[in-house]
Amino acid sequence: xxxxxxxxxxxxxxxRLAYKVFYVIAILIVLILAALLIYILVTGLPHxxxxxxxxxxxxxxxxxxxxxxxxxxxxxxxxxMLISVxxxxxAGIWLSEYAKKNxxxxxxxTTIEILSSLPSVVVGLFGFILFVLQFxxxxxxxxxxxALTIFSLPLLTTNVENALQTVHxxxxxxxLALGLSRIETVLKIVVPAALPNIVTGMILAAGRVFGEAAAxxxxxxxxxxxxxxxxxNIFDLSSxxxxxxxxxxxxxxxxxxxxxxxxxxxxxxxAGASAVLIIAVLLFNFIARYLSNRIYQHxxxxxx
Amino acid sequence: xITDTExxxxxxxxxxxxxxxxxxxxxxxxxxxxxxxxxxxxxxxFKISALIGASGSGKSTYLRSLNRMNDNIYGTKVLGxxxxxxxxxxxxxxxxxxxxxxxxxVFQQPNPFAKSIYDNITFALKQHGEKNxxxxxxxxxxxxxxxxxxxxxxxxxxxxxxxxxGGQAQRLCIARAIAMxxxxxxxxxxxxxxxxxxTQAVEDTMVQLKDNYTIIIVTHNMQQAARIxxxxxxxxxxxxxxxxxxxxxxxxPHIKLTDDYVSGHFG
Numbered sequence: 418x419x420x421x422x423x424x425x426x427x428x429x430x431x432x433r434l435a436y437k438v439f440y441v442i443a444i445l446i447v448l449i450l451a452a453l454l455i456y457i458l459v460t461g462l463p464h465x466x467x468x469x470x471x472x473x474x475x476x477x478x479x480x481x482x483x484x485x486x487x488x489x490x491x492x493x494x495x496x497x498m499l500i501s502v503x504x505x506x507x508a509g510i511w512l513s514e515y516a517k518k519n520x521x522x523x524x525x526x527t528t529i530e531i532l533s534s535l536p537s538v539v540v541g542l543f544g545f546i547l548f549v550l551q552f553x554x555x556x557x558x559x560x561x562x563x564a565l566t567i568f569s570l571p572l573l574t575t576n577v578e579n580a581l582q583t584v585h586x587x588x589x590x591x592x593l594a595l596g597l598s599r600i601e602t603v604l605k606i607v608v609p610a611a612l613p614n615i616v617t618g619m620i621l622a623a624g625r626v627f628g629e630a631a632a633x634x635x636x637x638x639x640x641x642x643x644x645x646x647x648x649x650n651i652f653d654l655s656s657x658x659x660x661x662x663x664x665x666x667x668x669x670x671x672x673x674x675x676x677x678x679x680x681x682x683x684x685x686x687x688a689g690a691s692a693v694l695i696i697a698v699l700l701f702n703f704i705a706r707y708l709s710n711r712i713y714q715h716x717x718x719x720x721x
Numbered sequence: 722x723i724t725d726t727e728x729x730x731x732x733x734x735x736x737x738x739x740x741x742x743x744x745x746x747x748x749x750x751x752x753x754x755x756x757x758x759x760x761x762x763x764x765x766x767f768k769i770s771a772l773i774g775a776s777g778s779g780k781s782t783y784l785r786s787l788n789r790m791n792d793n794i795y796g797t798k799v800l801g802x803x804x805x806x807x808x809x810x811x812x813x814x815x816x817x818x819x820x821x822x823x824x825x826x827v828f829q830q831p832n833p834f835a836k837s838i839y840d841n842i843t844f845a846l847k848q849h850g851e852k853n854x855x856x857x858x859x860x861x862x863x864x865x866x867x868x869x870x871x872x873x874x875x876x877x878x879x880x881x882x883x884x885x886x887g888g889q890a891q892r893l894c895i896a897r898a899i900a901m902x903x904x905x906x907x908x909x910x911x912x913x914x915x916x917x918x919x920t921q922a923v924e925d926t927m928v929q930l931k932d933n934y935t936i937i938i939v940t941h942n943m944q945q946a947a948r949i950x951x952x953x954x955x956x957x958x959x960x961x962x963x964x965x966x967x968x969x970x971x972x973x974p975h976i977k978l979t980d981d982y983v984s985g986h987f988g
Binding site: 517518585587588589590591592593594595596597598601605606609610715716 | 822828833848849881901
């Protein structure tokens with residue numbers, strides 16, 4: 418009796434203690450994140466102005482902006498997604514719906530895992546050798562987009578495969594039992610049902626691509642030559658749409674200004690640019706949540 | 722009258738009634754495990770035939786073989802003949818997708834698509850080329866009425882099917898299956914995930930459908946088999962031990978094992 422009583426008390430004590438430990442750890446993580454965010458925003462936000470967001474960067478004097486870099490970041494992101502989204506959709510669908518469980522499939526999965534753990538600077542150097550030098554693409558948006566594709570492809574493919582795997586097999590059986598072919602079932606039933614998760618994963622991957630610097634230093638380049646926003650000829654290097662021009666992105670700009678910048682206001686430019694970058698990535702996260710909730714609601718009529 | 726024979730399989734092929742589908746020495750292998758040991762049964766047209774038996778007796782496996790849903794399970798091999806309209810459909814030469822339009826299926830778990838109620842029914846029809854909006858509207862109303870769901874959903878056809886209750890979702894799946902106007906409807910424990918009221922509704926639906934469809938249903942629920950079916954096959958460990966009219970199976974089984982099972986001694 419006595420023994421039982423004390424055991425219960427001890428269990429309760431351990432239980433309470435464990436609860437408190439986990440609670441403290443969780444709070445700690447949130448605090449670290451909040452401190453980082455607040456620090457970046459507090460130091461960066463005062464430098465952000467319309468002029469800063471749209472103005473040209475200056476190589477030697479103070480008062481430069483980040484307009485071209487900001488545009489380059491978004492444009493590079495769009496180019497990267499244009500290349501990597503279709504490929505990752507195809508690869509993810511194949512892996513989830515068609516690949517047999519054999520050694521080749523295992524090999525491909527392992528390769529994707531290894532690819533996703535490659536340091537981005539290695540991806541950048543690989544891109545430099547292959548795209549910049551071998552394919553003669555030079556320092557260009559296209560080289561950068563291809564390097565970022567290598568960087569994001571494993572992430573996106575795994576995301577698509579996982580999203581499709583969460584669709585219950587009975588959905589596939591329902592399609593097949595109605596006389597639909599496998600490809601009809603996959604494209605018209607399984608993929609739409611997985612869409613909220615696919616979209617979320619893609620936007621989150623977009624956030625990572627947007628903030629990537631190391632893979633771009635040797636591929637998209639470190640210079641942001643002036644571009645002409647009224648020139649729509651994509652084959653003209655001065656056109657803002659040209660994928661063949663070198664293009665320093667926001668993340669690369671932050672690195673450059675800090676490591677070898679010659680401008681006197683380097684610290685405030687990098688603080689402002691960092692804040693803009695963080696805000697953009699946060700926006701991606703919120704948009705991802707909002708969109709996937711909307712799609713889910715639209716599909717199910719149920720609020721998640 | 723219990724006899725000494727091992728099995729009692731009534732051969733409907735010899736009785737002159739119209740046969741909807743039949744199997745001849747059907748074997749199913751999952752890898753190196755033989756789940757079905759050569760089953761020959763014939764199912765009469767416009768009747769409800771029930772497949773009963775304990776879990777793992779092979780009744781679901783057998784049912785899923787009839788429209789070749791087992792093709793999709795990796796490592797499954799189906800040997801033997803399945804005759805439908807004089808054609809052996811267990812053959813590589815058969816267009817399975819076309820065949821499944823004639824032999825539909827309703828599953829154990831309600832599996833409506835993540836689409837609207839209306840689209841759930843019309844989706845496959847549209848994929849198969851039916852574009853006429855009036856015709857589609859007509860089919861939606863008719864099949865939902867047949868599935869006893871029309872009154873509950875007629876004002877919300879454009880809302881998502883995923884918001885339906887389990888019983889409603891299953892009746893939608895039945896409506897979706899009969900919208901294809903199949904000859905044969907295979908039902909794999911269609912009411913096992915439902916509450917008694919929904920079960921009643923699904924059973925009523927099945928009895929109504931009997932006029933136009935041949936139904937083969939797998940069920941764990943012996944009362945259900947007794948209530949709605951005309952013929953019953955008793956499965957045990959991958960074999961059929963007895964196949965006869967339902968009233969004989971439940972009241973005068975020929976085989977002792979059947980008697981033990983239907984009177985609740987095992988299973």
